[in-house]
Every structure is written in C-alpha cells, then in structure tokens.
Amino acid sequence: MRLLKNVEGAGFQLAQKGARQPMTVLTLTIDGRLISAPEGATILQAAREAGMFIPTMCYLDGLSAHGGCRLCLVEIERDFRLQPACFVKVSEGMVVHTDTPELREYRRILIEMLFAEGNHICSVCVANGSCELQNAAMAVGMDHESLDYQYPNCDVDISHERFGIDHNRCILCTRCVRACDELEGAHTLDIADRGTDAKVVIDMSQPWGESQTCTSCGKCFMACPTGAIFRKRSTVAEMDHGHAKLDYLFNAREKQQWNI
Amino acid sequence: LQALGAPGNAGTKVFCLTGKVLNTGLVEVPLGTSLRKIVEDIGGGAPDGQIKAVQTGGPSGGCIPAELLDTPVDYESLAKVGSIMGSGGMIVMDSSTNMVDVARYFMEFCKEESCGKCIPCRVGTVQMHRLLLRILEGTAGPEELQRLEKLCEMVRRTSLCGLGQTAPNPTISTLRYFRHEYEERLRPDPVPQGPGRPDLIPIPINEQRLAGGVWMEAAKPR
Numbered sequence: 001m002r003l004l005k006n007v008e009g010a011g012f013q014l015a016q017k018g019a020r021q022p023m024t025v026l027t028l029t030i031d032g033r034l035i036s037a038p039e040g041a042t043i044l045q046a047a048r049e050a051g052m053f054i055p056t057m058c059y060l061d062g063l064s065a066h067g068g069c070r071l072c073l074v075e076i077e078r079d080f081r082l083q084p085a086c087f088v089k090v091s092e093g094m095v096v097h098t099d100t101p102e103l104r105e106y107r108r109i110l111i112e113m114l115f116a117e118g119n120h121i122c123s124v125c126v127a128n129g130s131c132e133l134q135n136a137a138m139a140v141g142m143d144h145e146s147l148d149y150q151y152p153n154c155d156v157d158i159s160h161e162r163f164g165i166d167h168n169r170c171i172l173c174t175r176c177v178r179a180c181d182e183l184e185g186a187h188t189l190d191i192a193d194r195g196t197d198a199k200v201v202i203d204m205s206q207p208w209g210e211s212q213t214c215t216s217c218g219k220c221f222m223a224c225p226t227g228a229i230f231r232k233r234s235t236v237a238e239m240d241h242g243h244a245k246l247d248y249l250f251n252a253r254e255k256q257q258w259n260i
Numbered sequence: 261l262q263a264l265g266a267p268g269n270a271g272t273k274v275f276c277l278t279g280k281v282l283n284t285g286l287v288e289v290p291l292g293t294s295l296r297k298i299v300e301d302i303g304g305g306a307p308d309g310q311i312k313a314v315q316t317g318g319p320s321g322g323c324i325p326a327e328l329l330d331t332p333v334d335y336e337s338l339a340k341v342g343s344i345m346g347s348g349g350m351i352v353m354d355s356s357t358n359m360v361d362v363a364r365y366f367m368e369f370c371k372e373e374s375c376g377k378c379i380p381c382r383v384g385t386v387q388m389h390r391l392l393l394r395i396l397e398g399t400a401g402p403e404e405l406q407r408l409e410k411l412c413e414m415v416r417r418t419s420l421c422g423l424g425q426t427a428p429n430p431t432i433s434t435l436r437y438f439r440h441e442y443e444e445r446l447r448p449d450p451v452p453q454g455p456g457r458p459d460l461i462p463i464p465i466n467e468q469r470l471a472g473g474v475w476m477e478a479a480k481p482r
Binding site for chain 2: 068069073082102106113116147148171172194195196197198
C-alpha cells in the first residue's frame, strides 16, 4: 500500500477518470533495471520517474504527446519495430532497451537532420546556451554535420508587440501549437503546408501582429525548445523559456496540484 | 474464389501493367502466377530488347531483376525478394533504363508526399534525393554511397508511418540488385594522388624540429 501511495504522489499524468481508485502497479525492465510503474503510464514517464534518461525533443510535460521527433524511440523485446517511448504504455513484464548502439546512431543522425534542415547558427541565436537542440546535439555526441545543409529561405515575423518568430530556427516540434491549443485554448498557431514546406503559421498565415485570436500569453514561447519563438528586447543572458511553467499549469488545472 | 490462387494467398489480384511492355493496362491474375507469365505472356515482353527489371508495389515497392522473373506473385515471395504487392503497380523496365534514375524518381515522389510530421521522413527523403542526384551527376564518391545506405536504413527504421518506412525501398532494392550501376557513376578518383596538383603548395618540413615537437615551427616555409 505504501508503494502505491508513493507512485500516486509521484505526479504521473494519468487520465483523471477513477484517479481516486488504487492503481495497478506493473513491473517492467528498462535497460536491465527492474522498475515499477502505474498502469497507463508511458515508457518515457516510467523511465523518467526512475531517474533514467531518454532524449526527447517534441515531448514536453504538460502537453499531449506528438511522436514526431523520433528521438525517444526505444527497442522493446519481441517487437520488431522501434517504438516511441512517449506514446507506448508500459505493460507487465515488458523488456525495454533505450540505449543500444543502433539507437544511439539513429539519434545522432536525427539531430544532424535538424541542423541540416534549418538555418541554425548558434553564435547569433538568442537561445544560445538555453537551447534544447544544442543540448541534444551534445547529448548524442554530434561533433560534425555529415548531411548537406539545405539552407531554406525562411522569414522572420516580428510584427507582434512582445514576441517574434524566426522560422530559420524552427524544428517543427509543434510544442507551441499544442501549448496554444491545449493550455491557452486559443489555437492561434498551427502548421501549414507539408514536407519541407511545412511551417508554423499564425491564424490564416497572417502577420502575428494582426492576429485576432492571439492572447499574447507567451505559452508558445515557454514551449519552444529553440530560439524560434523569442521574447523581444531580451538578451541571450535573459533567455529563460520557463518550460516547467506549462507543466505547473497543467497539473494545477487538471489534477488540482498547486505545488511546484 | 478460394479455389483460385496459391495456398495462403487465395483469390486474384489486379495489377496495373505498364512501362516497357507491348500490352499495357489492367490485368487480373490468380495470386501465385509467376512474374514472367504476367510480364512476358500477358504483357508480351519488352518491345525492343531485354526486360531488365520489374518494379512492383508502386513508389514504396522494390525492383525485381530479370533473373528473378520466375518468382510467384504472392505476398511472401515478393517480400523475400525485397518488394511488396503494395498498390498493385507493375512497371517493366528494359535495358535502356537507368536504375539510379528510377530510384531517384521514386524518392522524389516520396519527398513530395511526405507530410513533414516526423524528422526522418521529412529531412531524410530530401537528403537521400540529393545524394541520388549527386550520384547521377557523377559528383559523388564512395563515402556518399555509404551515407545513402545508412540513411536508407535509418529512415526505414525510425519513420512514423508507412510512407517514410517504405520510401527507401526502391533505393534499397536497386542497390541490392544493380549496385554496379551506382558504382559506375561514382567520382572516378576521389583524391588525386602524388605530385602535380597545381593547387597544392609544397611546404618543406624540418624533420629535426618536428622530432623535437615544435610542429608549428617545423611547418614554416623557409
């Protein structure tokens, strides 16, 4: 019973239906370590709760899972496909490998792909030093770019009074889109077009400053992993996304948990 | 209907036979019919010259070389030779077809069709298309070919949906059966060897200083 209590208090984001009922605890093996997790938790949540690191990019606590970045792909025994840890729910007796040589190589190529796709020049970026793409590149050991830079022709929208969006630095993780839709309820931001042409747009692809739906809440800025959405008139030293605020908002609203 | 077809692959299947064959169009055959029968008997063979390969399953499928024309057309046999039933497309290629260009064509299609949600498909198809273009141009070396193979495997394994997972298939299968066509197009001599390269300036190296560890000093021109 004590174990159940601990798990319940650990802050898992579960469906609230029947949250008061005792949860079923499942045991699984991640990288050779036996861990327990409540039924309904994802592999990523179980691993994080156990203090294990699985790299992510499009996942952010407080937002729904997206599964687009593929960084959290893990190998599950008796499953021939790689599965995203942010989506797959734990099951009893599951054996998961999160750090095989194959996965490590794929993660490095994924990060190289992001750097090749955009125009990421850290030295002139406001997020330099507080950028998740930069951190991920270091974490996966990317020491050079083996792919061709695509040098896309992107624009920058600074028509909004408080925030700006630089599409050169956007990695299309859609965290801003989900934050705007799920937490703010405005759904000002969305993705237009597809493939390489896909980009984040404001309302019906209009200048941000002319948006009728934007509430200027800044949750898109809080969600952004890179310097794509930035606060105007703030320097590199002042750059603090405050990603955790979104999770705080989510927990306060959905679970009535007001402690940080 | 159960009586038709092969064990485990009952019934018939409609194929769209096209490319370098006399009789193009839609054909309905019992599953398990050999590829040769469809292409040579029903299709009438290539109008001029040899059949070189048949691409089955559309842009996500694979190229089956002429040596394997006796493969029965059922799900398992096609998978064994590295292709799929897929959309039921059947494109016949003769000896005039450039297999690298075939791979490039299908990669271009997948690049256009990618939705952009996941990174490996959105960026991988663009990168693989570029590498294929460079191989066609003759500006790629063995390292580019190696990188292409690595990307094919990575995109196939990590993509979110079927489009990305199968986008490298034409490239993988043409590399498997027509690797020489890729290798023929590689840059002839990657690094010009020996003296006589005018853009290189010879810098005399003082061996004694080098041995002493002062390597910057040693490389100074005198």
